[in-house]
Amino acid sequence: MQTPTQIKILTWYKTHGRLDLPWRTTDNPYHIYVSEVMLQQTQVKTVLERFYFPFLKKFPTLQDLAEAPLDAVLKMWEGLGYYNRAKNLHKTAEILTQEGQIRGVAPTLPSELEELIKLPGIGKNTAHAVATFAYKKPVPIMEANVKRILCRLHTLKTPTDKELWNIAYKLVDNINPFDYNQAMMDIGSSLCTPKNPHCTICPLSDICKGKEEPTLYPTKKKRMVPTREQHIMLHLYNDRLSLTQRKGKFLHGLWGFEDVEVPLCASEYIGEVTHAYTHFKLVCKVYVYDALEKEKDHYFTIENIRKLAISKVDEKIVKLYLDTM
Ligand code: SF4
Known part of the structure; x- marks a missing residue:
């Protein structure tokens, strides 16, 4: 059964969420995987306007990506930066295509976290995102916007990854994890913003311990960049x-x-x-x-x-x- 907060989150998402993002309207695991990798270090707007569609037009399937020379993949990645992401996408496509050929089936991404995490460039966060967005697995996701919400819900200034994952697993909506996880990202980017969060209209407000002084959480890390x-x-x-x-x-x-x-x-x-x-x-x-x-x-x-x-x-x-x- 869904909790009252989960119901509020889904209701909010149906009205205010970005339901039309192309990686939210497809059930193609490869397309979702490509979007997740692109979005790791790049804003939604940039990925949407410049990279997602041209990349998939050039490499429509995992097999097309595997068979392309690395140079061609890097060329399509030009401007996105963090080129290891493109190389790992290519390597993963090669591995899955080889496995598909051995088994005599079209290559596809695995649905289980343990299998996803073995692939090049797929860490814990990406594995969770692919599992829930491509296969509707009841697991939470973890990215910057979601982390900020979790910290504020529990007034955590400097939480460990383990603490955050524990909280995330307790909150996740097992009945509709896809919409729940998409909603959490949208709430983080539009309501629970780093400055001036909109607590009075937030669907998580009832359970949020940090809403009186939300900007105290989490503590901002000052980084000296050499x-x-x-x-x-x-x-x-x-x-x-x-x-x-x-x-x-x-x-x-x-x-x-x-x-x-x-x-x-x-x-x-x-x-x-x-x-x-x-x-x-x-x-x-x-x-x-x-x-x-x-x-x-x-x-x-x-x-x-x-x-x-x-x-x-x-x-x-x-x-x-x-x-x-
Ligand atoms: S109530 Fe405020 S601080 Fe808490 S999750 Fe919502 S927007 Fe963030």
Whole structure:
């Protein structure tokens, strides 16, 4: 049986929820999985307007994604950042497609948490989201908006993950977990906002212990973001710039400009670009070296660079180059 609060949450959702989001109106587990991965670090509006539909048009099924070269997947991910997400999507599609071939069935995502969590890039949060949104499993979800609600409901300033999951499991609506979980996200983003939450019209108000001073919960963490500096050398030859495909862990698989310890004496400094990552700020000082001979393996015209999968930082570097040359 549903509790009075669960009934209020569902009633609120039917009137105020974003029922028309495309990943809420499909029951295709692959589409839901793609949306969940995209939404991990990116706002709904951006995913909706720029990435979700083009990605699924290019790779309509898990098998299409598995059979595509990684370069093509990274290209479709360009602008979303956090490229490991795209690589893990691709790896997961490959694994599931292979499993499907062995069993003689079309590849699909598993529905059980224990199986989902074994796949590359699927952590506890994503596994719960896929299980409940794709398969209607009676499990809660955990994301920033939901965490804030849970903290305020129980006046928790610095809860552990375990505490939050325990509370979430106690609250989840076992009869209609799909709508309940979607509603919790919408309540978090539209009512239980970080500043000025709308407690008087919130369907959770009756059970909320923190509603008198909601902004006390949770405690905001002050983060010092370190700055990293790089010297980027643009090797220019015959109106073409040299790029190489990155092999290291960071931005692996993307094409990029050379990062050097010391700029070449004969190079010209053209300016700097900055980019904010989650854990650090990157400052790139950019130099151009106009070579008389071909010294690198791969040179590209600007037109061809635009067809490569490159990072946001390298896009900014291309823009700086075009603005200054
Ligand atoms: S009553 Fe206020 S603080 Fe509590 S969950 Fe609702 S909006 Fe958040």
